[in-house]
Amino acid sequence: MIELQGLTKRYGDKTAVDHLTFTVRPGVVTGFLGPNGAGKSTTMRMMLGLDSPSGGDVRIDGRHYAQLSEPLKHIGALLDAKSIHGGRTAYNHLLCIAQSNRIPRHRVDEVLETVGLTAVARKRSKGFSLGMGQRLGIAAALLGDPEILMFDEPVNGLDPEGIHWIRNLMKGLAAQGRTVFVSSHLMSEMALTAEHLIVIGRGRLLADTSMADFIERNSRSYVRLRTPQPERLKDVLSAAGHTVVTTGDGAFEVTGVEAAQLGELAAQHQLVLHELSPMRASLEEAFMQLTAESVEYHAHGTVAPVGGPVAAGAHLAPVPQGQPGQPGQPGQPEQQPQWGAQWRNPGSGKGR
């Protein structure tokens, strides 16, 4: 269990981590998601007592990291930057770490076996590929057989095979009941491995939710319609009991109904449709929307409610020329359609 309480880190006048409060629970893979520069690595370094917080507190199993005797038996970590002396052999690298925490020597051989580095155990790690270096880092994290494991962007720069290996490893560790905390800047990566999700942007907490909830709220499907008779279509749809959302470029979006049904409805009323497309917002888009807006939420001083404006914003991402268009939504960034776009799409003016 890792508990953060208002954890803050400032570098000069830049706030890298801004009052983070959340708990990493045991037995699941918790994804720590945020774009590059969001403060993930900084947060993890503070968890490990490497960087001292400018404010707030972080505890591992109720204690500060520095209060743990033989911490590697509680928590193992793989940091983003390489933290290995390349002049040492893989075996000696692990041995010196093991000795400091009184971990028996045979564990060194065991973890080398686990990560598949036995054959190169006596080689200096300087010559290792990125993937091998990553495996050595993971071997070090596993040495103390810890209950908590922390990986900072473990798949960065790895080949597909390495990525596959790490995913399975993390799932296996969580299946053994361990706490796994893994960061990434890719939603797709998280969706594959994490059960719980913590999203940060610009150092701030944006979401703390189960992956299932996040998917349910953010990957909604909907149908997009375009017509030269917007007013009539709107009336028809409303009369049929559908909630219509007008987007910035004059299209309509309807949730919770099949495209076929809407097409039939339009035909019944002899409405011309220029577009009728079933859409699905991807998680990646939902995530990008969530974090892109973190700037805006800064100004309001509130944490973004998941599934609120996010869902509203996410639905337009598949359309290149489209813009998120729930007008008047609090916290919605003022995004202008291309200059002159409203002349071609007179309908959009109504929404604004």
Added chain:
Amino acid sequence: MAAPAAVLQSEWTKIRSVRSTVWTLALAFLVTAALGAVISLVFDNNWDSMSDSDKATFDPTAVSFFGMTLGQLALIVFGVLVISSEYSTGMIRTSLTAVPQRATFYTSKVAVAGGLALVVGMLTSFITFFLGQALLGSHKARIGDPGVLRAVVGAGLYMTLLVLLCVGAAAMLRSPMLGLGILMPFFFLVSPILSAVPKVKTVAHYFPDQAGQKIMQVVPSTDDHVSYGPWGGIGIMAVWVVVALIGGYIVLRQRDA
């Protein structure tokens, strides 16, 4: 808290498992002993052409340690790399995650580096002394002569303190480039040159190396007006070492890794 014995063992594994330890210490030994031997041989061969005053102040012990001016550069590299390689490689983050009690980590590292330097330093000084004296023929000093054993043991202490000074300084500077870039020129050029400049030299005599080297002198030189004796000199150096080590610890404790 981490068990101190376990951390010492871990630091010993670290220090013995990198090549730079072996080559810096081997180089320090070889250069000091070989250069001392060459100089001793040269003095022995040119004895007859030396002036009487030179003969009167001839210090066979100090002559055999002449190679240390060059050999100490390798010790500086050793002392600096012991700590700054942790930073340059990122190993420091692994080390401090394993041993978050920074005082324990630091004292263990200092103890292991200092202990190894003491062993290598003493071996170097005794071998260098006996090799040099063997080549000085009839002008040699004996280990039983007054002040000679002190000078030989002192040479080993000097090398140990120099390494510890570099460990402390490197802990403050962190980067190997900065550490080597400042310490090598200082001990090889700045300090010896300043200690030869009139007026300035009264200050330069209190530099760690100038003060520490006093202990290797058995026969006082004529232009020698320093206000401390051999043990006073090594004491002054020890003060520098303590200050550097404390400074290094403060930086390690305060700064993010």
